[in-house]
Amino acid sequence: MGLAMATLTVLQALQSLYHDPEPAGKRKANDWLQEFQHSIEAWQTCHTLLTSPASPLEGRLFAAQTIRAKILYDLPQLPRDQLPPLRDSILTSLAPLAGTSAPTGSRAILIQLCLALADLALQMPEWSDIVGGMIERFGKDPATVNILLGFLKALVEEVGNPRLVVSDMDSMISSSAEPVIGVLNMYIQAPGITPAIQAAVFDTLRSWLQGGEVMASRVASTPLFPALFDALPSDQLFDSAVDCLCDLIHETQEVQENVDVIQNIVPRIVALQSQLEEHKDDPDRIRGYCRIVCEAGETYKNLIISHIDSLLPLVQAIAACAAYPDLDIVPITFSFWYGLATALGRQHPDNQSTRPLLDIFSNLQSVIIGHLHFPADNEQQTAQERDEFRTFRHRMGDTLKDCCHVLGATTCLRKSYDLVQAAMARGSPTWQELEAPLFSMRSMGGEVNPDDDEILPHIMDMLPNLPDHPRIRYAAILVISRYTQWIDRHPSNIAFQLQYISLGFHMAEEEVSAAAAQAMKFMCQDCSRHLIPFLPQLHDFVATVGDKLDQPDMIEVCEAIGYIIDGMPPDQAAPALQQFCQPLLERVQAVAAATTPLDKPELQKAADALEQINAFLRVVRTINRLPESCYPTALAVYQVLDSLLQKYSKLYFMSDRIGSVLRRGLLFFPPQALEPVLAPLLERMVSCFELTEYATFLWIAGKVASKFGDLTRGPGGEVLAGLLVRTFESMTTQLSVVLNGKTAVEIPDVMEDFVHTFIAYITFLPHATLSSPLLHLAVSHTLAALSCPAPETNLVCLDALAILSKRLGEQAFQSTLQPIFAQYGKAIVALLIQGMVADFVEDGLDQVQTVLAATVVCAPAQEVDGWVVEAVGGIAGHIVPLAEKQRFLEGVRAHLSAPSGSPQLKRSVNDLVRAAKRARERGREARQSIPTR
Known part of the structure; x- marks a missing residue:
């Protein structure tokens, strides 16, 4: 061209990118420009x-x-002797961007060229x-100073660019610090x-401070230091001066090495306290x-801490900021209070040396509660x-914990308690006056000793006397709820x-319930x-x-009651669980x-009952040594x-909840x-x-395989294995029917659950499953699932293929699996390569290497080479450059000709990724750098 x-x-491509009304045209232009x-x-x-x-x-x-x-x-595309002309070209291009006569948009171009240079x-x-x-x-020339400053700023910032391989440049930058200053x-x-x-001077200085090339002590000895403080009254310079001062201060964190600088900085900062009032x-x-x-x-x-008297004004200034009414500003102080x-x-309250700081923390608690x-x-409010x-x-609750850390949780809880009591004593308090200190008590709960006997008993006694306002309740x-560990003691x-909690359910407000x-x-x-004796009361509560x-x-x-039942002896837990679940089961049985035919509200009641049964079982999970008298319950x-x-399997909300209870x-x-239950269930x-094509039923089949797979190796195991595998084959066949009409x-949910089920079968019933005549179909479905653009599904599919790849190395399965990998090798290679450069997460790379290594040995090398050439050729140039694609292809070829155990394939996969x-990073930077309309 x-x-x-x-x-x-x-x-023309840029015109299309910015002005084409059709998204497809924009995408095409973007891909072309990136390539x-x-x-x-x-x-x-x-x-x-x-x-x-x-x-x-x-x-x-x-x-x-x-x-x-x-x-x-x-x-590296350019010969070394072309670099000086490239440099001179950029320098020439920079000159027209200087001064007030620079063309429109020159600042963005100037930044890019300074970075390039x-x-x-x-x-x-x-x-x-x-x-x-x-x-x-x-x-x-004053007109070109902006170019110089832009370059100096870019130079020190780019030293840390991880994409640059620089040699002996640190010394060049360090030796340049003095000329820059x-x-x-x-x-x-x-x-x-x-x-x-x-402002540009301050921004450049800031970059050299951040880069560690200019020391704070050096700046403090120059006119730049007072200039930063002198710039604060200026509206135009304020932000740049603040940014630079913050970095200058940060660079003095090695206190012993910067004592002289800090002695110059602190008085100037303390003097800023008056500005907080002046600019309130x-x-x-x-x-x-x-x-x-x-x-x-x-x-x-x-x-x-070691110089409280002289530095107390600094803490007071920060406390004033914490008390500022603008709640966007208050959080700036949080990190300081934590540190x-x-x-x-x-601290002990009688420690006079730290008393001023304790007073500030005590007042801080009051301030934070006020903000609450x-x-x-x-x-x-919206x-x-x-x-x-x-x-x-x-x-803010975290900052209250900081107060507890210094003052003691009991002291802080007492203050919150006193605030509630004082508001109650004044009569007719607003709900906000009571809610805020109550919230603070909840926030500080993590700092409170569960064995506390000083203030928590008074707080618990106070609660029933509070006004019956929904926000207070x-x-x-x-x-x-925050102090249940204390209540346990x-x-x-x-x-x-x-009872107090139960009354909350009777309030109309959903939040209280x-x-x-x-x-x-x-x-x-x-x-x-302690709640086992209250189970009858809780049963009545649930019933009413x-x-x-x-x-x-x-x-x-239901989960709450489940915790009580879960802590009971088996002979008591089983009847207790039945007592709570039986009414729910009867509701389901009636439906x-x-x-x-029943309408949706009636069916929803049954679905809700199933969800509640599931909640009980989610907590109890199982009862160790379940009494045999309970066994018939499973069939019932x-x-x-x-x-x-x-009757209702086609209703998804019913099938989903039934599936959860079955699991x-x-x-x-x-x-x-x-x-x-087993045969009729399957x-x-x-x-x-x-009938439904719902994933739930695949999911249950996989859980059955996980539960009973080991038993297939015992007496009567062949019959059980046959029953389980016939189920898998039926579902595999049906999924083929589904995929004839859908992609x-x-x-994606059906595909993912099928692969989960496939994994369960090849893990717990490997011999029966891998000898199935429908194994090739199951692998085909797994590869179809691998095409879904979902990281979780991708990982599951890669896990399944990796298990098969490892089984391929076992003598018992080679004759079955080798033809499968040969049959689907081309598709596997294509999906793996496409996934590596696009959708696969890093956690799947080990599986990719395992599967790819197994696949490429299952067919003639020339055929495998053709698969790889075709797969790599289908990757667009802006996704992977041509040279990198060629390098990957050469790596695969080297692997095919290398002795077993060669790390070449692993290296090639990692290099391609x-x-x-x-x-991708380059494309992302390109999109960020080019202005959009």
């Missing part, structure tokens, strides 16, 4: 676009970005005196310096000052505002607390040994209130036995579920109890899958 034609084609960026022709084409006065902004910016990307990734400099050891030469070329000093003192240049109506200013004082506080936290509390540790108050017009505030409250119930009030369900769950989980609760709340109640329950499936039942009962799973991508990753 000629140069002029190439330039025109790039411009073009890999080509050798892109060097000259982009030079033409960049230097031509007729090039549009989009063309020039794309050219600058591409040159930068090619220097970063493709520099920096990346080139770091890979050109033959380019001597880089910084001095740039200062000489661009540093004398010199030129920055010169500019900052220059008469008539513009705010834009001054300007949140942006307060945010900047807050960042400075908090950075200083975090950096000097140990100095604060100071950790360094300070638990919901606004008076809470109902006027849903998003309410969610954000709730999230913020939990973050909600907060109080959650206080109980102090069980005398369990009866009241259980949800809190009550959560509290009930925690109470039963932590206090199960259960139908009135929302299903999510009822599920939590199953109905002779006339199954018959109810089977009758329900016979729990398979876990709950021992194999002996399930023997009468028959029903097959017929339901044929795998349309039914890395190449695809680099190309």
Whole structure:
């Protein structure tokens, strides 16, 4: 393609990328442009676009970005003797971007070219005196200072770029630090310096500080140091000065090495305290000052503890920021409080040396509780505002824990308790006045000793006296839920607390009911040994209130009671579980036995009952040494579920819940109890899958294989194995029917559960399954599932293929599996290679290598070579460059000719994955660098 034609084609692709109304056109243009960026022709084409006065902004910016990307990734494409002309070309292109007469969009182009030049400099050891030469070329004319500063900033930032392989560049950068400081000093003192240049000086200084090339002590000895503080009153310079000061402070964290600097910094920072009051109506200013004082506080936290008197004003300034009403600013202080509390540790209240800090932490608790108050017009907030505030409250709860860490949890709990008592004593308190300290009690729960006897008994006694407001009841119930471990050690009030929680279910507000369900769950989980006598009361509660609760709340109640039952002896647990589940089962049985069709609400009640049974079984799981008297229950329950499936299996919400209970039942009962169920269960799973195509029935078949697979090796095992494998074959055949009308991508849940089931069979019944005449079909379905763009499904499929690959190495299975791998080798290779460069997560790479290694030895080398050539050829150039594809192909060929055990294939797979990753990163950077409309 000629140069002029190439330039025109790039411009046409950019026009399509930005202006084509059709997404397909944009995608095509984007793919072409990314592939073009890999080509050798892109060097000259982009030079033409960049230097031509007729090039549009989009063309020039794309050219600058591409040159930068090619220097970063493709520099080996150029002979070394072409690097100086490339450098000179970029330097020439930079000149028109200087000054006020620069064309529109020049800043974005300038940034890309400065990065390109920096990346080139770091890979050109033959380019001597880089910084001095740039200062000489661009540093004398005020109009070109922005170019010099942009380059110096890019240079130090790119030293840490992991994509660059630099040799002996650290010494070049370090030796350049002094000239850089010199030129920055010169500019900052220059008469008539513009705010834009001054801000650029600060930004460049910041980059050299962050890079560790300029020491804070050096800056403190120059005019740059006072200039940073002097710039704070300027609206134009404020943000740049704040950013640079924060980094300067951070670089003094090695305190012993920076004592002199810190002595200069701290008085200036302390002096900023007056600015907090002066600018209290300007949140942006307060945010900047807050960042400075908090950075200083975090950096000097140990100095604060050892020099409390002199540094107390710094802590007071941070405390003032924490008390600021703008809740976007308050969190800036949180890291400081955590660091100071950790360094300070638990302090005795009589320790006079730390008393000032303890007073600040005590006041901080009051401030945070004040911030916890919901606004008076809470109902006027949008849903998003309410969610954000709730999230913020939990973050503030962490700072309350910091207060506990220093002051002691008992002291902090007492303050919260006193706030509630004081509000009650004033009469007619707002709900916010009570809810906020209650929330704080809940937040501090993790710091409280479960054996505390000082303040928690008073708090528990206080709860029944609180106003019966839903928000207060909600907060109080959650206080109980947070202290259930304490309640377990102090069980005398369990009866009241259980009643208090139960009353929450009677409130109309869903939030209160949800809190009550959560509290009930925690109470039963932590206090199960004390709640066994209350099971009759809980049974009555469920019987009278259960139908009135929302299903999510009822599920939590069932789980809660399950914890009590789970802690009981087997001979008591089994009848207790039956007592709670029997009414639910009867509700299901009534629906199953109905002779006339039922409407959705009636069926939903049965589905809810099944979900509640599942909740009990999810917690109890199984009862060790289940009494044999319970064995007949398995058949009785199954018959109810089977009758329900016979009528309503096509209703997904019914099948899904029945499937969950069946799965729990398979876990709950021992194999002996399930023997009468096994054959009819498998028959029903097959017929339901044929009727509905729901994944649930595949899932159950896999669970049965996992449960009974080991028994196929015992007496009568052949009959059992035959029953299990016939089930698998029937479902495999039916899935073929399903896939005749749908693609795998349309039914990802079915495909994934089929592969899970396949894994269960080849793991627990390998001989019976791998000798099945339908094995090839199961592998075909697994490969179809591998095409689904879902990481979880991909991993499951790779696991299945890896198991088969390992079985291939066993003598007993070679004659069966070798033809399978030969038959599907081409598809396996194509899917693996495509997945490696696209969808597969890193966790699957070991399986990919295992499967690929097994596949390539199951067919003649020439045939395998053709598979790989075709698969690699189907990968677009912007996904993996041509050279990397060729390298992978050569690696596979080397593996095929290498002796067994060669690591060549593993290296080639890893190299291909890395190449695809680099190309993705490069494409991502390209999309970020090119402005979108």
